[in-house]
Amino acid sequence: MKLKVKNISKKFNSLIAVNNISFEIEKNKVMGLLGPNGCGKTTTIGMMLGLITPTTGQIFINGIVLAPKNRIELLSLMNFASPYIELPKKLTVKQNLEVYARLYGVKEIKQRTSEMIEDLNLQKFLNKKTGELSSGQKNRVALAKSLINKPKLLFLDEPTASLDPDIGDFVREYIEKYKKKNELTILLASHNMKEVERLCDEIIMMKHGQIVDRGTCDQLIKKHGRENLEDTFLKIARSKNELE
Amino acid sequence: MNWNKIFALSLRHLYLIKGSFPRILDLIYWPTIQIFLWGFISKFFTLNSSFYENTVGIILSAAILYDFLFRSSISYNMMFLEEIWSRNFTNLFIAPIRLSEIITALTFTAILRTLIGLVPAALLAIPFFGVSIFNIGIPLIFLLITLYIFGVTLGLLVTAGLVRFGPSFENIAWASLFFLAPLGCIYYPIEILPVWLQIIAKLLPLVHIFEEMRNILIYDIINYFQVFKAILISFLYFIIGVIIFYLSYSGAKNRGTLINMGE
Incomplete structure (x- = not known):
């Protein structure tokens, strides 16, 4: 594109x-x-x-x-990832991925979220609340969200x-x-x-x-x-x- | 309108409620306290006031209906504030979801939050005070619809303010309903207000709703014209609320406040 x-x-x-x-x-x-x-830079990205x-x-x-x-x-x-914005902290990683897959109109939600979970090694903290994750884990989840719709x-x-x-x-x-x-x-x-x-x-x-x-x-x-x-x-x- | 996306946004809030017992408790706690407080006041008035003689539960019924309005509005605001508090605002607004879908999702989900809080409280009023809101009968449905539309409208206006002015507008969210309460004639007839305030009060749907509630409970009559007038007024305010929300969104895009909005 x-x-x-x-x-x-x-x-x-x-x-x-x-x-x-x-x-x-x-x-x-x-x-x-x-x-x-x-x-x-941020203003430019915001406009895009x-x-x-x-x-x-x-x-x-x-x-x-x-x-x-x-x-x-x-x-x-399109999609966007930044450490300065977060996913809902009280939702688990799995719930967040499901919600965003639905918001982006992903067709095969289970298959796509499973791919992201496997690719980015999210299995261990899949059922943990996003707000309880370390910076590195949060970052990987944010990346998964940003690729959930195959942008x-x-x-x-x-x-x-x-x-x-x-x-x-x-x-x-x-x-x-x-x-x-x-x-x-x-x-x-x-x-x-x-x-x-x-x-x-x-x-x-x-x-x-x-x-x-x-x-x-x-x-x-x-x-x-x-x-x-x-x-x-x-x-x-x-x-x-x-x-x- | 994409119902899958509306469901997705509702799901985000349902997961939030489901995942936290204290949150559910909080939803039930305040309406219950409110009902008990007004239950005792109501009991006192029915024993000591000639106006309320033999009309047990008018104040309590008014309190339940007012709380329904209050909870609908607060539920709507809270869901929007959740996005700001969790710094999820930007993620939400870059997702391919229309403003109308966001408004619809919040409107549908707010009713659930409201009912979780209010149904237990309304049921508790029956054994504890011998007052059942359901005694209003079929008109209750219309009164609740009107209150809900107006509650959501107030929520919508506050969220428009949050989009326009940012999280600093949060305090207005809590104050908005208290501001209108005196004009709503919830616990007293409109004649109590000075004439000039009566004119303003009649522009709000609340006066018509609570007047009709009293007519039903005291005189056992209902004026459906007044009820539909209240629905119409609420709906008119709702449309105005939607327009203001769209204008705020457009203004926020011009000022660049949608990016990085959060606490």
């Missing part, structure tokens, strides 16, 4: 959170959305999920403009934030494996540069609501004369005028 963002801006009173950005993600590619805190109305511009999903009239149709093809377009907001290296690696590996088997376009917002290098085909760097640079990891590292993506990020984030 192809995502095209055309000249979108978002203004909150006098604050310009996102300023006239455009980009495209080709089908089956992973795009990294990087930038310092407050640069407009239909949670925030852009002040100007349009978002196209497979050539169809995201608008209230086709919101339901397009949302059923064609997935938004991931810092999917491995606050995870230990082992679980973080498990999640990254799972995303890689899943992508190989399924048609999936991903927009990944992350502050973990190693994760971005490993998963992303292309990167967009945002600052003050604008896109200040884009390219593959290698292209950006080379362009800014740095040794790795972390240093490149720091150079772009700390630069005053040259890129703005």
Whole structure:
């Protein structure tokens, strides 16, 4: 599924959170959305999920403009995972997966939830309340929910934030494996540069609501004369005028 | 309207109720306390007031009906607040579910929460105070429907406020019904109110409902015109509530408050 963002801006009173950005993600590619805190990443993702109305511009999903009239149709093809939003804490993992499978209109609910449970090793805490899980377990459940409808377009907001290296690696590996088997376009917002290098085909760097640079990891590292993506990020984030 | 999605959202709340005994106890506890409190007051009045002479249970019946309104509204609000408290708000609003389906799911599930609380309390009133709300007869169904529509409407208006202003609007959720109670003429006839307040009170369905309840229990007559007027007024408010909810949702999307909403 192809995502095209055309000249979108978002203004909150006098604050310009996102300023006239455009980009495209080709089908089956992973795009990294990087930038310092407050640069407009969450607002951009919010607009693509239909949670925030852009002040100007349009978002196209497979050539169809995201608008209230086709919101339901397009949302059923997408999903989102973020450690900053949670699933109902008082429901068990199994109940949450069932509820979300139904909300997304999944046809074979039992089969799909079983697949997710097995793939993400959720068996041991399946009947535990979601609020009682550890960060790593919650993260895997959130990932299961985000893939329950076999989305064609997935938004991931810092999917491995606050995870230990082992679980973080498990999640990254799972995303890689899943992508190989399924048609999936991903927009990944992350502050973990190693994760971005490993998963992303292309990167967009945002600052003050604008896109200040884009390219593959290698292209950006080379362009800014740095040794790795972390240093490149720091150079772009700390630069005053040259890129703005 | 996709009934599977409506069922899914209802299921989320049914699991919540089913999974917690203290939650069920909480649903039953407050209506029962309310019924006992008003039961004793009612008993006192029937023994000492000429107005209520030989009409045992008018106040208690009014208390039960008012509690039905209160529980319907609070149930509706609580289910919506649950989404905010559990930080599930964003997940819900990015799921392919229409606002009309969310409203329908909450409306249907709220009746269950309301009945879990109120049926035991209403049944307890029979052996303890000799008062049965069911004595109202067939008109009771119409009175309950009217109260339910109006209760859900109040819930809808509060949830519209929660969407518009965020969790800080929560306090209004608890205060909303107490604000209308004096104008509802629940325990006293409308003539008690000053004339100018009577005009405002008549714009609410509550006055018509509780007047008819008293007519049935005191004079054994019913004016169906008043009952249907109350249903019509409630339904009108419900439509206004739905419009305000949609406007709030649209406003929240403009202000970006739907993302990351939670405690």
